[in-house]
Amino acid sequence: MDDYGVTGATTGVEVLVGLPIGAVWGGVTAIERYGEWSPECYYGGWLSGRIEEGARFEARNRFSDGFETYVTCTVTVAEAPYRFGWDVYGGEAVPFAHWEYELEDRGGQTLVRQTFSHGPGDSGLRQGAVEQAERAAEVIxxxxxxxxxxxxxxxxxMESTLS
Structure with a gap:
């Protein structure tokens, strides 16, 4: 089945945050606080105790149309205080997304590079692209x-809360 370019679709941002790198690391790894900051994620909770590769957490997201998702995530990189990333699973054996932060120390500030890449697993984005094949590129x-x-x-x- 054609996925219309969903697999590998990527976006990212660079934001200079007015906090030292240790504070930013503490924020990006505070999964339980994402509900305070994120427009979509309203809940995050660790399923295992330590922030390390292989650790797992769950997240719940609510979209503007009221649709909700419940996902399990597995940490793929945890290199304090520079890199933190995870794969997102929606019940399949393969992830449907990968999120990652790269932090660069700028003295009292931190340059944050955050990326999202869509994986091969099933997701709402994939479903939307298939259902609207004639507009798939626009949907993606x-x-x-x-x-x-x-x-x-x-x-x-996160910056304003942790300042």
Missing amino acids: QGRLDQLADNMRTTLRA
């Missing part, structure tokens, strides 16, 4: 733009 780009906006919103909310 619209979601990528929304995700980038959400990243900036989340990072700014």
Whole structure:
């Protein structure tokens, strides 16, 4: 089945945050606080105790149309205080997304590079592209733009809360 370019669809942002790298690391790894900052994720909770590769957490997202998702995530990189990333699973053996933060120390500030890449697993984006095949590129780009906006919103909310 053609996935219309969903697999590998990627977006990202660079945001200079007015916090030292240790504070930003503490924020991006505080999964339980994402509900305070994110426009979509309203709940996050660790399923295992330590922030390390292989650790798992669950997340719940609510979209503007009221649709909700419940996902399980597996940490793929945890290199304190520079890189933190995870794969997102929706019940399949393969992930449908990968999220990652790269942090660069800028003295009292931190340059945050956050990326999202769509994986081969099933997702709402894939379903939307298939259902609207004639507009698939527009549907995909619209979601990528929304995700980038959400990243900036989340990072700014995190910055103001942790300041």
